[in-house]
Amino acid sequence: MLNVENLRAGYSSVPVLHDVSIEVGAGEFVSIVGPNGAGKTTLFKTLSGTVPAMSGSIRFDGHDLLAVPPHRRPHLGIAHVPEGRQVFPSLSVLENLEMGAYTEAGRRSWKENLKRIYSWLPVLAERAAQPAGTLSGGEQQMVAIGRGLASAPKLLMLDEPSMGLAPTVADFIFDRLMDIRRDAGLTILLVEQRVAEALQFADHGYVLETGRVVLAGDSRKLSADDRVRQAYLGM
Amino acid sequence: MTEPQILLEGFLQALAAGLLVGAIYGLMCVGLAMIFGIMRVINFAQGDFMMLGMYVAFFILVGLGVNNLFGATIGPYVAILLAAPVLLLFGYLIHRLLISRVTGARTAGLEGEGHYAQLILTLGIALVLQNGSQVLFGSQLVSIRTPLSSAAWEIGPFWGDFVSVFINKGRGLAALFSVLAILGLWLVITRSRLGRSLRAAADNPEASTYMGIDVDRAYRTAFAIGTCITALAGGLLATNYPFHPFVGLEFVIIMYAGVVLGGMGSILGAFWGGMTIGLVQQLSTLVLPTQLQNTAIFVCFLLIVILRPQGFFGRVVERT
Ligand SMILES: Nc1ncnc2c1ncn2[C@@H]1O[C@H](COP(=O)(O)OP(=O)(O)OP(=O)(O)O)[C@@H](O)[C@H]1O
Ligand SMILES: [Mg+2]
Numbered sequence: 001m002l003n004v005e006n007l008r009a010g011y012s013s014v015p016v017l018h019d020v021s022i023e024v025g026a027g028e029f030v031s032i033v034g035p036n037g038a039g040k041t042t043l044f045k046t047l048s049g050t051v052p053a054m055s056g057s058i059r060f061d062g063h064d065l066l067a068v069p070p071h072r073r074p075h076l077g078i079a080h081v082p083e084g085r086q087v088f089p090s091l092s093v094l095e096n097l098e099m100g101a102y103t104e105a106g107r108r109s110w111k112e113n114l115k116r117i118y119s120w121l122p123v124l125a126e127r128a129a130q131p132a133g134t135l136s137g138g139e140q141q142m143v144a145i146g147r148g149l150a151s152a153p154k155l156l157m158l159d160e161p162s163m164g165l166a167p168t169v170a171d172f173i174f175d176r177l178m179d180i181r182r183d184a185g186l187t188i189l190l191v192e193q194r195v196a197e198a199l200q201f202a203d204h205g206y207v208l209e210t211g212r213v214v215l216a217g218d219s220r221k222l223s224a225d226d227r228v229r230q231a232y233l234g235m
Numbered sequence: 236m237t238e239p240q241i242l243l244e245g246f247l248q249a250l251a252a253g254l255l256v257g258a259i260y261g262l263m264c265v266g267l268a269m270i271f272g273i274m275r276v277i278n279f280a281q282g283d284f285m286m287l288g289m290y291v292a293f294f295i296l297v298g299l300g301v302n303n304l305f306g307a308t309i310g311p312y313v314a315i316l317l318a319a320p321v322l323l324l325f326g327y328l329i330h331r332l333l334i335s336r337v338t339g340a341r342t343a344g345l346e347g348e349g350h351y352a353q354l355i356l357t358l359g360i361a362l363v364l365q366n367g368s369q370v371l372f373g374s375q376l377v378s379i380r381t382p383l384s385s386a387a388w389e390i391g392p393f394w395g396d397f398v399s400v401f402i403n404k405g406r407g408l409a410a411l412f413s414v415l416a417i418l419g420l421w422l423v424i425t426r427s428r429l430g431r432s433l434r435a436a437a438d439n440p441e442a443s444t445y446m447g448i449d450v451d452r453a454y455r456t457a458f459a460i461g462t463c464i465t466a467l468a469g470g471l472l473a474t475n476y477p478f479h480p481f482v483g484l485e486f487v488i489i490m491y492a493g494v495v496l497g498g499m500g501s502i503l504g505a506f507w508g509g510m511t512i513g514l515v516q517q518l519s520t521l522v523l524p525t526q527l528q529n530t531a532i533f534v535c536f537l538l539i540v541i542l543r544p545q546g547f548f549g550r551v552v553e554r555t
């Protein structure tokens with residue numbers, strides 16, 4: 001479904017990603033882990049087009065993504081739940097979800113979708129009329145995820161959904177993600193600092209360090225890899 | 236009439252005048268609120284966009300024969316309505332050709348987010364529009380008068396046979412249209428998909444892109460709407476107020492004051508900001524010489540800004 005090949009990208013001609021290749025098959029759950037500053041967020045932004053690619057290719061669902069302007073990419077079925085949540089603070093929770101449904105697919109399936117989102121994340125229904133900026137961090141993360149789901153995506157990209165959250169809240173969010181994946185059969189690409197969980201739930205994973213993929217493979221094998229155990233799992 | 240009756244009549248008359256002119260100021264301010272309050276673009280040419288709206292309405296009225304077609308009473312309002320889409324297009328083009336170079340993605344992260352460049356650019360646009368209009372239209376006063384501007388409704392008498400308020404029909408109608416325009420815009424902004432996407436783009440441009448919004452186009456649309464709304468206010472004002480190519484200078488400050496008073500980023504707030512200025516201006520004539528009208532506005536403005544810096548309708552939620 002998503003095929004990234006030899007991608008180089010960065011900020012004002014300073015490359016942050018060097019030669020990154022990644023593959024995500026339809027229905028798969030893929031995790032990307034790596035230390036701070038490795039370029040995980042930059043990779044997501046390049047996929048969404050807010051960071052320009054310097055070379056390489058990105059294919060998504062039969063499209064050459066680099067030829068598609070950034071604001072058209074969500075309409076192809078990519079939902080980006082960005083790092084730091086980035087909800088629309090002055091819009092109500094419901095309006096945030098409606099913004100998610102800005103895509104054609106999201107509009108078509110809005111009613112059923114909203115019901116499902118509320119069933120996964122009931123707190124959004126309780127807070128529907130509240131400005132999203134007044135919610136707690138965990139609630140805002142749920143808004144951001146709900147907003148992504150409202151676009152009826154084929155691929156859901158999540159950039160550190162557990163960032164800055166208490167462990168119990170982060171656990172709750174991971175549980176919900178598993179429910180969502182099971183119920184909706186979504187393809188998920190996850191960037192996470194909580195490496196143990198990220199690999200536990202994923203089908204396969206990539207380890208990104210200073211803009212390069214240094215390890216890749218089946219997530220069980222990755223969790224068992226000595227380098228991963230030492231560097232990320234503290235074992 | 237007794238002394239208290241005279242005082243009361245003077246007060247009520249000033250109050251009515253303040254409400255009527257305040258409604259038009261409110262509409263003007265709402266136009267600027269779209270551009271400055273919501274999209275955070277500093278536009279010094281807003282007053283001149285208003286002036287352009289006045290002239291376009293004027294030329295549609297006399298040049299395109301709208302006056303003959305619809306008569307002297309309805310004609311002006313038709314002309315003002317027809318001028319609105321012209322200014323919408325004008326705003327769209329000005330943004331596309333010039334403003335977009337100093338806003339949005341190009342200036343994100345720059346010091347002051349491009350505000351310095353916006354300041355200089357829009358000052359330049361203002362000068363070109365003022366001097367260009369002077370060359371093209373001359374500097375004599377013109378107006379879009381309707382016979383309604385010299386007729387009045389009498390309300391009252393309230394106190395025996397005395398104390399009546401006279402409402403100029405032209406001003407009354409202009410105020411009514413202003414309020415309707417604001418309600419319409421408010422519905423669009425709060426209820427429609429377009430309005431929601433404009434608010435989202437103002438809140439967080441990057442996340443808006445992830446929703447599939449063309450952020451550049453959203454900003455352009457907001458700019459065009461803001462231009463059109465202020466120009467509409469200009470047209471309505473012109474039914475009672477003769478104008479000239481430099482008329483924008485008199486109003487651009489009122490607009491900024493109104494938007495700040497209302498609390499940046501709030502459409503209804505900007506309306507109340509403009510309304511407040513209209514009321515202060517008219518009520519101050521009761522106790523101050525007319526020359527001090529504008530001073531009164533600014534004393535009041537300073538007081539409110541000191542006492543309530545977030546404005547009447549300041550956002551509870553800060554932007555990212
Ligand atoms: N806007 C920017 N301009 C210039 N350099 C940037 C910008 N954003 C990030 N970088 C640099 O790019 C590199 C990768 O950053 P990125 O945010 O992609 O890392 P990350 O893997 O997401 O890290 P974290 O785990 O902390 O979120 C870092 O060295 C960072 O300093
Ligand atoms: Mg990151």
